[in-house]
Amino acid sequence: MDAKQNFRIGIDARLAGQEHAGIGRYSENLIRRLIPFALNKKGEKIALVLFFATPQQARDVLGDYFDNSQLQIIITKIKHYGLKEQLLLPKFYKAAKLDLLYVPHWNVPLAYRGKLAITIHDLLWYEQKGLHATTLKPWQYYLKYLAHQKVSQQAVKKALVIFVPTQTVKDTVLKYYPMVKDKIIISKEGIANSYERALQQKIETKTKIKKQFIYTGSLYPHKNLKLVIQSLKKLPKYKL
Numbered sequence: 001m002d003a004k005q006n007f008r009i010g011i012d013a014r015l016a017g018q019e020h021a022g023i024g025r026y027s028e029n030l031i032r033r034l035i036p037f038a039l040n041k042k043g044e045k046i047a048l049v050l051f052f053a054t055p056q057q058a059r060d061v062l063g064d065y066f067d068n069s070q071l072q073i074i075i076t077k078i079k080h081y082g083l084k085e086q087l088l089l090p091k092f093y094k095a096a097k098l099d100l101l102y103v104p105h106w107n108v109p110l111a112y113r114g115k116l117a118i119t120i121h122d123l124l125w126y127e128q129k130g131l132h133a134t135t136l137k138p139w140q141y142y143l144k145y146l147a148h149q150k151v152s153q154q155a156v157k158k159a160l161v162i163f164v165p166t167q168t169v170k171d172t173v174l175k176y177y178p179m180v181k182d183k184i185i186i187s188k189e190g191i192a193n194s195y196e197r198a199l200q201q202k203i204e205t206k207t208k209i210k211k212q213f214i215y216t217g218s219l220y221p222h223k224n225l226k227l228v229i230q231s232l233k234k235l236p237k238y239k240l
Helices: 018-039 055-067 083-087 089-095 138-158 167-176 178-183 193-204 225-232
Strands: 007-012 046-052 071-075 100-103 116-119 161-164 184-186
Touching: 007 018, 018 046, 018 055, 046 055, 046 089, 055 071, 083 089, 116 138, 161 167, 161 178, 167 178, 167 184, 178 184
Parallel strands: 007 046, 007 100, 046 071, 100 116, 116 161, 161 184
Antiparallel strands: none
């Protein structure tokens, strides 16, 4: 590639931001840390193309980077998991002339044909299935389950690289898709600077850290919080 030519990396940022819980926080922090790397890259230039759902979301996630002329911000107004995501989003990706698309989840449009990298945070939908693992009506659940399975299956097969946060998730992915062994990379998830500072302050002031379990997921049945509560019976000194 010509050193003067930009290598265009697209990032699906429609789930970025704290209103989208875990994946939102993950996406927001990843984007904020990738931007300085891309802007300061010497030699081969990297152009980041960020796809957001609304201008306000872009402002909230990017902060001071929102007005940076080296970033290309594209507002799609297409919500995740919907039919429009499958039918209309590929047109936005194609128009952006990307060299690589990164999606921080499995929801890649079936019609997308470009080079792809994804993150699989877990496959709980594969492991925890059935009406006991949902708050949806039966017909909604089974329709959503089939769609989820088809889309995630294609995303895993198409991706050049699959990032996973833990060895456990890697093992789960390989359980269902053993053929993708050579393209999985374990990329452990970090913690925000604010949490690091709070923990360091406790250490420096020698504050006794209580015996606690901290649950950070959403309160959905398939998250299996019931198991955590049952486990506490055997650990009376711990609090949830």
